[in-house]
Amino acid sequence: MKTVLITGTSSGYGRETARYFHSQGWNVIATMRTPRPGVLPESDRLRVIELDVTRPESITAAFEAEGPIDVLVNNAGVPSISVFEGTPMARVREVFETNTFGVMAMTQAVLPQFRERGSGVVVNVTSSVVLGHMPLSAVYKASKMAIEGFTASLALELAPFGVRAKTVEPGACLTTNFAANATKGASLDELVPAPYAPWAKKAMGDFTGQDLFTKESDVAETVWRAVHDTTGQLRFPAGPDAVSLSQAK
Numbered sequence: 001m002k003t004v005l006i007t008g009t010s011s012g013y014g015r016e017t018a019r020y021f022h023s024q025g026w027n028v029i030a031t032m033r034t035p036r037p038g039v040l041p042e043s044d045r046l047r048v049i050e051l052d053v054t055r056p057e058s059i060t061a062a063f064e065a066e067g068p069i070d071v072l073v074n075n076a077g078v079p080s081i082s083v084f085e086g087t088p089m090a091r092v093r094e095v096f097e098t099n100t101f102g103v104m105a106m107t108q109a110v111l112p113q114f115r116e117r118g119s120g121v122v123v124n125v126t127s128s129v130v131l132g133h134m135p136l137s138a139v140y141k142a143s144k145m146a147i148e149g150f151t152a153s154l155a156l157e158l159a160p161f162g163v164r165a166k167t168v169e170p171g172a173c174l175t176t177n178f179a180a181n182a183t184k185g186a187s188l189d190e191l192v193p194a195p196y197a198p199w200a201k202k203a204m205g206d207f208t209g210q211d212l213f214t215k216e217s218d219v220a221e222t223v224w225r226a227v228h229d230t231t232g233q234l235r236f237p238a239g240p241d242a243v244s245l246s247q248a249k
Helices: 012-023 056-066 089-117 138-161 178-183 194-208 216-228 240-248
Strands: 003-006 027-032 046-050 071-074 121-125 164-170 235-238
Touching: 003 012, 012 027, 012 216, 027 056, 046 056, 056 089, 071 089, 071 216, 089 121, 089 138, 121 138, 121 216, 138 164, 164 216, 164 240, 216 235, 235 240
Parallel strands: 003 027, 003 071, 027 046, 071 121, 121 164, 164 235
Antiparallel strands: none
């Protein structure tokens, strides 16, 4: 029976991905920065553990405690919505610490066991913002574009050892906490400098008025497909809006 470790499973895409792999008969190690009871089903094949991808000691402790895995899904992420001029550099660093450096740290920690065993898959969950020109996402997009480039090069490095690396690019989902977490409870008006306000309001209206959106299940199923893909495909858009953006490129 295979084992997957998934980061950021307290809600949204990560939680649904953990449920999906569990439903397919896998052992699931579901990590959360702050574990909460009742988020995932109780099962002897599903373990919830504490893990903060920005803390090296937390990463080390998790891998030492849980032992060998077959798949790593780097899903944990910090959202960000604002214009860049109004984004404090402290917030920029916070986003990159999780979305970019946290993914790299988790990947580096798992690679020795994958390489020595000659098998394993790393799936890095990025975003459909990498597929198009989207406003109010400069910092978030930069953090995810970095992982797209990182994964593309990583896949080449790992191929001689039978290890695969993929990215999954979820579209926009209205049923996750993305927007609330991105603004930390503040309104967009509070985050956007006044000169940008009319433009930002229109941009948000255009976004929320689009016809296509992604469901959590779209992402879970796409992660599953990426894990099992042996064709050499690197990038997997997830959700109808992400697929549409990918096809328009």
